[in-house]
Amino acid sequence: MAEAHQESSGSGDFDLSQFYQIFFEEAGENLDLMEQMLLNMDLETADDEELNGIFRCAHSVKGGAATFGFTDVAELTHQMESLLDKLRRHELQPNAMMVDVLLESADISRSLLARHQAGEAGEPPSSADLVRRISELASGATPAVSTPVPAPASAPVAAPAPAVVVAAAETPTVKGERQLEIRMGPLERLDQVDPVKDLFRDIAGLGEIVDLPSDQPNFRVFKVGTSSSNEDLLDLFAFHVAREHVVIRDLGEEADSTPASVTWADDPPPDAPLAPAPGFGFFDGAPGAPGAAKTVASAAAAEPRGTAKAGGKAAAAPLAQPEAATIRVAINKVDQLINLVGELVITQAMLAQNSRALDPAMNQQLLAGLADLDRNTRDLQESVMSIRMIPMSIVFSRFPRMLRDLASKLGKKVDFVTQGEATELDKGLVEKITDPLTHLVRNSCDHGIEMPEDRLAKGKPETGTITLSAAHQGGSIVIEVRDDGRGLNREKILSKARERGLDVSDQMSDADVWQLIFAPGFSTADVVTDVSGRGVGMDVVKKNIAALNGTVEIDSAEGYGMRVSVRLPLTLAIMDGMSVGVGDEVYILPLSSVVESFQVKPDAVSTVGQGSQLVKVRDEYMPVIELEKVFQVPRFDSEKSSDIMVVVEAEGSRVALLVDELLGQQQVVVKNLETNYRKVPNVSGATILGDGKVALILDTSALVRRSRH
Amino acid sequence: MDVMEKTDEVASVGAREYLTFRLDQEEYGIDILKVQEIRGYERPTRLANAPEFIKGVVNLRGTIVPIVDMRLKFKCVKAEYNDFTVVIILNLRSRIVGIVVDSVSDVMELPADNIKAAPEIDSVIDSSAVMGLGSVGERMLILLDIEKLMSGLDMGLVSGEE
Numbered sequence: 001m002a003e004a005h006q007e008s009s010g011s012g013d014f015d016l017s018q019f020y021q022i023f024f025e026e027a028g029e030n031l032d033l034m035e036q037m038l039l040n041m042d043l044e045t046a047d048d049e050e051l052n053g054i055f056r057c058a059h060s061v062k063g064g065a066a067t068f069g070f071t072d073v074a075e076l077t078h079q080m081e082s083l084l085d086k087l088r089r090h091e092l093q094p095n096a097m098m099v100d101v102l103l104e105s106a107d108i109s110r111s112l113l114a115r116h117q118a119g120e121a122g123e124p125p126s127s128a129d130l131v132r133r134i135s136e137l138a139s140g141a142t143p144a145v146s147t148p149v150p151a152p153a154s155a156p157v158a159a160p161a162p163a164v165v166v167a168a169a170e171t172p173t174v175k176g177e178r179q180l181e182i183r184m185g186p187l188e189r190l191d192q193v194d195p196v197k198d199l200f201r202d203i204a205g206l207g208e209i210v211d212l213p214s215d216q217p218n219f220r221v222f223k224v225g226t227s228s229s230n231e232d233l234l235d236l237f238a239f240h241v242a243r244e245h246v247v248i249r250d251l252g253e254e255a256d257s258t259p260a261s262v263t264w265a266d267d268p269p270p271d272a273p274l275a276p277a278p279g280f281g282f283f284d285g286a287p288g289a290p291g292a293a294k295t296v297a298s299a300a301a302a303e304p305r306g307t308a309k310a311g312g313k314a315a316a317a318p319l320a321q322p323e324a325a326t327i328r329v330a331i332n333k334v335d336q337l338i339n340l341v342g343e344l345v346i347t348q349a350m351l352a353q354n355s356r357a358l359d360p361a362m363n364q365q366l367l368a369g370l371a372d373l374d375r376n377t378r379d380l381q382e383s384v385m386s387i388r389m390i391p392m393s394i395v396f397s398r399f400p401r402m403l404r405d406l407a408s409k410l411g412k413k414v415d416f417v418t419q420g421e422a423t424e425l426d427k428g429l430v431e432k433i434t435d436p437l438t439h440l441v442r443n444s445c446d447h448g449i450e451m452p453e454d455r456l457a458k459g460k461p462e463t464g465t466i467t468l469s470a471a472h473q474g475g476s477i478v479i480e481v482r483d484d485g486r487g488l489n490r491e492k493i494l495s496k497a498r499e500r501g502l503d504v505s506d507q508m509s510d511a512d513v514w515q516l517i518f519a520p521g522f523s524t525a526d527v528v529t530d531v532s533g534r535g536v537g538m539d540v541v542k543k544n545i546a547a548l549n550g551t552v553e554i555d556s557a558e559g560y561g562m563r564v565s566v567r568l569p570l571t572l573a574i575m576d577g578m579s580v581g582v583g584d585e586v587y588i589l590p591l592s593s594v595v596e597s598f599q600v601k602p603d604a605v606s607t608v609g610q611g612s613q614l615v616k617v618r619d620e621y622m623p624v625i626e627l628e629k630v631f632q633v634p635r636f637d638s639e640k641s642s643d644i645m646v647v648v649e650a651e652g653s654r655v656a657l658l659v660d661e662l663l664g665q666q667q668v669v670v671k672n673l674e675t676n677y678r679k680v681p682n683v684s685g686a687t688i689l690g691d692g693k694v695a696l697i698l699d700t701s702a703l704v705r706r707s708r709h
Numbered sequence: 710m711d712v713m714e715k716t717d718e719v720a721s722v723g724a725r726e727y728l729t730f731r732l733d734q735e736e737y738g739i740d741i742l743k744v745q746e747i748r749g750y751e752r753p754t755r756l757a758n759a760p761e762f763i764k765g766v767v768n769l770r771g772t773i774v775p776i777v778d779m780r781l782k783f784k785c786v787k788a789e790y791n792d793f794t795v796v797i798i799l800n801l802r803s804r805i806v807g808i809v810v811d812s813v814s815d816v817m818e819l820p821a822d823n824i825k826a827a828p829e830i831d832s833v834i835d836s837s838a839v840m841g842l843g844s845v846g847e848r849m850l851i852l853l854d855i856e857k858l859m860s861g862l863d864m865g866l867v868s869g870e871e
Contacts, residue, residue: 633757671771677866686766692768693768694768
């Protein structure tokens with residue numbers, strides 16, 4: 001990594017912190033949207049579109065949280081995503097319990113985010129219990145917390161369990177040692193998990209493990225005191241017992257400081273609602289205890305909302321201050337503002353024009369006022385424009401940190417190169433392009449770039465390169481994500497597509513095959529990681545970009561890498577333009593493509609084959625394009641003729657445009673002609689000049705192509 | 710048959726309001742709900758390689774709007790541009806278009822009974838874009854389905870691929 005950021009997520013890296021706010025806003029929107037969709041979803045008839053939509057919300061939040069290093073949020077949303085993934089693949093049927101748990105998770109995610117936003121102040125709301133319940137639901141089991149409370153006395157151990165879990169959920173997890181109840185089963189042989197106990201004996205610092213009596217014959221239950229994460233424990237146990245057969249439950253602090261665990265293990269109370277009674281005295285001093293007691297007295301099934309509220313309350317206070325930092329305004333309001341200011345500028349120009357004839361001595365005050373108006377309108381226009389326009393660097397600078405973390409997590413070596421950071425893009429576009437780009441860059445790193453040893457074996461440099469570039473091209477902005485990794489495997493994609501029942505044939509062109517990876521749920525990754533591989537990325541990318549009227553193209557060579565080009569229309573991109581006059585008309589050339597201009601002597605132009613004209617510029621011959629002819633400009637003044645050449649460069653070649661005069665340079669707002677009209681050849685868009693007239697912006701790429709034919 | 714269906718459609722919605730305008734000696738009516746505003750003619754920016762009746766584009770408060778001269782489209786004898794020349798800005802389903810006409814007369818409500826199917830005649834106007842003929846006293850009003858007329862390929866406002 002060229003630019004490595006060493007800061008931890010909490011300390012607020014200077015560059016990154018400006019994106020936190022964007023992320024918090026986006027995540028909040030995604031969570032709101034997900035909540036809305038969950039609430040509107042009809043469990044019986046939930047269609048793929050809805051489930052995919054909910055899934056994408058969780059996926060986006062997870063992606064962002066992982067980028068910014070909010071691991072608790074990423075972990076929780078990862079679990080949500082796993083559950084939702086099974087739902088959308090129809091491996092599980094959605095039920096009310098899942099919706100409850102997901103809504104609750106959204107609430108907790110929100111409070112976790114609010115806590116990060118407030119600078120990590122206060123205790124984090126506990127998500128461990130939720131993570132467990134989601135994974136249980138995802139594995140098809142029914143979590144204990146949702147069991148209706150009035151359990152028969154014949155199931156003594158199962159009945160009080162909700163009470164203990166509730167207590168855990170109410171209490172913020174304290175870092176350090178945790179008390180866990182671990183259930184393993186169903187097991188073929190009970191002694192199968194004995195090696196797990198040996199693990200705790202053999203690995204120093206892992207913690208303690210104690211046998212607890214099991215309520216079912218083929219289950220083993222342990223009480224474990226440890227400071228390791230659930231994930232680490234599961235990894236350790238995986239050698240002896242399958243992951244899905246292990247259920248870890250956080251007993252929380254109280255459970256440890258009171259004989260609660262003993263109570264429910266050795267001396268089961270006869271009736272569930274009475275369960276906390278013996279322990280009530282012990283809970284008195286503990287924070288959150290009254291809440292626990294109250295909830296248990298009511299139905300445990302109603303509990304999830306209670307937990308959520310507790311989490312929300314804790315977050316409410318620190319959330320208060322950052323709220324005033326920004327306001328979110330609908331794009332169309334900004335557009336309206338821009339248009340109105342444009343009108344104002346034109347009116348102002350007209351007033352200035354008319355006032356020139358006035359006698360300065362007689363109208364001193366009026367003229368002074370007009371001068372003020374001039375200055376103020378210009379400032380106003382600049383400020384209004386700046387609301388929408390931001391350079392691509394704002395998007396690009398999100399990535400070095402993300403890639404660094406990602407690369408080190410995957411054990412890969414990656415260099416990140418950016419080009420064209422100064423390209424200015426409409427804020428609306430920037431906001432919408434960020435998510436797709438994040439997915440593309442993650443994909444490149446996860447799937448594209450090979451492990452260092454594989455790269456060396458293939459004779460490539462050990463360090464892979466991911467390039468992100470932005471450029472104006474023709475009437476579009478093209479953003480490219482390139483990597484020099486393994487590229488796409490045609491056979492693998494085709495066989496995956498057949499597996500999924502897509503209509504494919506071996507005769508399909510490469511381009512058509514690459515397009516297959518945009519199908520929802522399509523992934524060629526062998527392992528689903530929390531980075532990527534669920535096949536959600538590309539379908540989101542395609543959907544988001546299509547919503548912007550853009551296109552995605554893939555270019556790939558197996559073994560050499562792949563390139564994803566995102567082409568977006570310049571709906572409101574700002575551009576530095578050079579205005580040129582031809583006859584009575586004004587045309588705008590993109591300044592970025594203008595190389596030079598000069599007055600031409602008639603003898604410098606020579607013809608080839610009685611048609612094409614060439615001009616010699618410093619030992620180089622280049623084709624001449626007469627704008628007057630291309631645009632059929634009517635000539636009223638036969639005296640005047642074009643004698644100025646403007647050399648433009650596009651797509652790697654140069655042509656000389658013949659014009660009458662150079663009028664000046666200015667920033668222009670690119671307007672789309674196709675909104676109300678159709679595509680005009682050789683024109684990429686239009687803009688409005690200071691006098692309110694429309695001027696066409698030339699498509700230099702098209703002109704260069706024209707000269708080749 | 711086609712025309713009959715269209716008159717039925719008009720009849721079913723009852724009386725509608727029409728904006729009437731003049732092209733040479735003929736009087737036309739269009740659904741008032743499609744009209745966004747009426748403004749004076751200003752010289753548009755010419756578009757190269759466009760049909761003669763597309764005068765160009767103008768700036769309508771920040772929006773680029775193409776201008777079609779109906780007099781040229783309908784092959785009127787003369788098309789003058791003076792202080793009385795009027796542009797009707799239409800807000801069609803997906804786009805905003807301005808049409809140049811000689812003058813705007815008025816807005817009138819026309820009960821369905823007063824609308825007769827147009828006979829099949831040879832005309833420069835695509836007959837499917839004529840909704841019918843309205844009679845107001847002695848005057849005859851040609852009622853245009855302006856949406857259909859403007860989205861026709863021969864108008865050149867939309868590209869063929871769409």
